[in-house]
Amino acid sequence: MLCKIALGNVRRAGKDYLVYLLTLTLAVTVFYAFNTISVQVDIAGVTAQNAGMGETLGGVISWLTVFLGFVMGFLMVYANNFIMKRRKKEFGLYQVLGMSRWQVARIMAMETLFVSLAALVLGVVLGLGLSWLMVFFTASIFKTQIADFRFFFSLSAFMLTVGCLVAIFLVTLVFNLRVVARAKIIDLMSASRKNETVHVRNPWLSAVVFVVGAAAIGIAYARLLHDGLPYDGSPDGMTNFLITTVTVVVGTILFFFGLSGFLLKALQAARGLYWRGLNMVTLRQLAAKVNTVSFSMAMIAMILFLAITSVTTGMSLAGVMNENVEHGTPADYSRIITYIGEQSAAELNASSEQNGSGTRYAVTREPIDVLKASALDTVDPDSADARPFDLASIIGRSVQVDVYDSTPLGESVPLVTLNALCEAVDMPLPAGTETADMTSFGLGIMKESDYNRYLRFRGFDEIDLGEDGYLITSDMGATVNDVYNAAMAKGVTIDIAGRELYPAADAVDYEASVFQNAMFGMNSGSVVVPDELVDEAGLPLYYGYFLGDYADGVSTEEGDAYVRAYRRYGDLTDSDGAVVALWGQEATRTETYESVDSMNGLISYLAIYIGFVLVVACAAILTIQQLSGVADASGNFRILSELGTERRDIAHSVLAQQTVFFVFPLVLGIAHSCVALSVIIKLVQLFGGFAIGGAVGLTAVIFVVAYGGYFFVTYLMSKGIVGDAIRARHSL
Structure with a gap:
């Protein structure tokens, strides 16, 4: 039963x-x-x-x-x-x-x-x-x-x-x-x-609260645009970001808390509109509902902001990596060594003395041949088949490019910095990056002969700097490269070893600036100068980049399998046994493509999954709120009908109220996202292009299907509730 x-x-x-x-x-x-x-x-x-x-x-x-x-x-x-x-x-x-x-x-x-x-x-x-x-x-x-x-x-x-x-x-x-x-x-x-007890606030007080909330949101926008995102995670940056976040959340709550009073006073001032049709009834009911659901509307606006921003940013990042990967893989295999500098050597030696390891560290002026030094690695070191890593046996064409630190030995001030170039052309970097390493540290310095060998390896024309020329190489995004392009176009000079150098080109050669396999730009800026100036300036080695293509007869699968085998890295030492360099990142072209595909898949799925569920959650909450409100107000609709109001006019009144409740949080969420994305775009463009066109289209589809669908269902169900109320007799 x-x-x-x-x-x-x-x-x-x-x-x-x-x-x-x-x-x-x-x-x-x-x-x-x-x-x-x-x-x-x-x-x-x-x-x-x-x-x-x-x-x-x-x-x-x-x-x-x-x-x-x-x-x-x-x-x-x-x-x-x-x-x-x-x-x-x-x-x-x-x-x-x-x-x-x-x-x-x-x-x-x-x-x-x-x-x-x-x-x-x-x-x-x-x-x-x-x-x-x-x-x-x-x-x-x-x-x-x-x-x-x-x-x-x-x-x-x-x-x-x-x-x-x-x-x-x-x-x-x-x-x-x-x-x-x-x-x-x-x-x-x-x-x-x-019915739920509704405490109608003073319209003037509500209007003031609304203005305060809107002002707080504006202040938060201004702070975010000025301070940017905490790129380097510094305490001051994180504190400013936290203050901005709290300000926008509080402002959003106050915005909706005072929305009813603002709408009431604004429309009452327009008397021709206020007294037309059911506008007065609509506004009064809207004010009463906003009073009771202001906090939930604020939270919905913030959740929609997170959904829009996460989907748009995630899908755009996936697109960036997808576009950059072909440009960022110049060889079948790349390997990097990081040379130990003066400060690092002192710190490592002090640590070695404390822990009693006995390892010594030193600075070297002689580049290390990566192809030969790779033989110091041991493949399958813990097995009977242990053997040296013979990289030369699978590599055909190859090139090594050594980059020097622009801070001379014994000194602490770099000869060339990104900040100085920004000041010279009056082009500041995105807010939040002022204290980042890439802006305060010096640019790398590269010998002309090394760069020409690299150009020959890539199949590009060689350069001739003469006695007083320089070039800047960089595979970063437009945010950084625009500064370099402006500096060279305006003829900004730099001083190396007492010699004033002038730009030998008007812009960065983006294609001829990639020195390792990577999904994002990794060369934040290297200055190519005449060879003799590097020695005259007393510049220490910084990075060693090795690029190589597999030899004829070695397939991509065979080469990848050889370099992927488990091995133990050997120590990079000088003739006295002191460690002078450390092994850095190595990657094959295949691995880089696979990494991009993996990241694309993970980011795309997570962005769509989280975004869709959050949008459905917000839309469902709004739907339930509106249906509950319509059910509570069914008696009012019945009275309006008995007074002669057309059912169509009542339905239009319900539609107007629900449009406000669905559209206002969405509009504010979109506004929050636009400001946040404007900052995110500039930051991501440090590492590569960032286009949001396709991501915006996908986000729009999600909202039309989920958010718009719930709005349509809400209105249809509300019409049914209103119809039932009008047909019902008065309760005894």
Whole structure:
């Protein structure tokens, strides 16, 4: 009997359960589809190129799903609150007719179970289709070809989805039982006659609060644009950023806290508009609702800001890496050594004395041949097959470029710095980077002969600096390279070893500035000067870059396998046994492409996953708030109808109110994102191009589908509630 009643209730109260069912179905759909990522990368052929990628992505997505499951659980409690509020009188009637609270609770539990099962079935069916489509999306991200597409069902993704759904069901059930256990029959029976107590604030005070909130937001914007992001994590930078964050959050809360008074005073001033149609009624109801949900609207605006910023930034970063990887891989293999400077040698020797290791460190003036020094490494050192790392056996064409520190030995001030060039051309770098290493440290210095060898290796024309020429090389983004271009175009001179040097070109040769395989720009600036000036200035060695292509007869797969074998690095020492350099990063072209593909996949999936769920959460909260408000105001709509107001005008009034509640948080969230993205773009452009066009399009699609869809459902359901209220007779 109880089961039959529960089924009948679900059918009868289908409109009330629609938001709950829709949100839960979407959650199940995305939970299942995104947790099939390990299967998708296998079908897309990613694992053949990047072993372990499926497990990595799957693990990250699984943990993220658990977190988002908790978020959706609390959201479902909020959605269920609307259903309970609408049906309290019905549950009270059950008890009046003789049912115990336990029996009513069982009915509620079965209703929730039926809706959850329906959401599971619908969500899994939609999730299956979405997961199959996502295989092609996965292949496009990782640039692979689908050799053997097949339809699949992931048991692990299904079990994880069911687990999240069970957790959501249990949280909702506990909330429902708590409501029934604590409520008195008289409260349940009279629930439809009780509305939320609304404390209408003084309109003038609210308007002042609104202005204060808007001013605080403006101040936060100005601070962020002036201070930028804390690029180097300095304490002062982090403190300023924290103050800015608190200011924008408080300003957003005050903005919505005083919104009702501002709207009321603004429209009252326009009397022709205020007294037209139902505008006065609409505004009064809007003011009362804003008073009660101001904090939640502020939080929704902030969450939408995070969703917009994360999706746009994440997808844009993925695009940047995708565009830069071909430019950033000039050779089959690259390896770097970092030479030990004076200060580093002193610090390392002091540490060595304290721990008793006996290792000595020193500064060298002689470059180390990376190709020969690689033989100091030992392949498979702990096995019987231990052998030297014979890099020369697989390398054909190669080149080594040594970069010198622009701070002469015995001195502390660099000869050339990025800050000095910025001042010379009056082009400041993005706010927040003033104390970063790349701006305060000196630029690297490179010999003309080394650079010409590099140009020959790359197939470019050689340069001739003469006696007083210089060039700047850099593979960074426009933010940095624009400064270098301006400096050379304006003829800014630099002094090396007492000789004044003039630019030998008008701009940086971006293509001829890459000295290692990397997904981002790594050459923050190196000045090419005549060879003799390096020795005359007493400049110490800084970096050694080795680039090499595999020899004829050595395939890419064979070369990659050889350099990827496990080995122990050898010490780079001078003739006295002192360590003078340390091994740095090494990478093959294949590894760099794989790293970019991996990062693209991870960032893209996380950005879309988090963004979609956050948008759905915000839209669902707004939908529930509006439906609850319309249900509370049903008596007012009935009175308006009895006074002769057309149903169309009442529907337009409801639409106007809901448009404000959906649009205002979105507009403020977009405004926050635009300011934040303007700072992020400038910062990311330090390392490469940053285009947000495609990411903005994807973000717009997510909002149209999720946010706009919930707005449409909210209005349709609200029209139904208004229609029911108008048709109903007065309660006795």
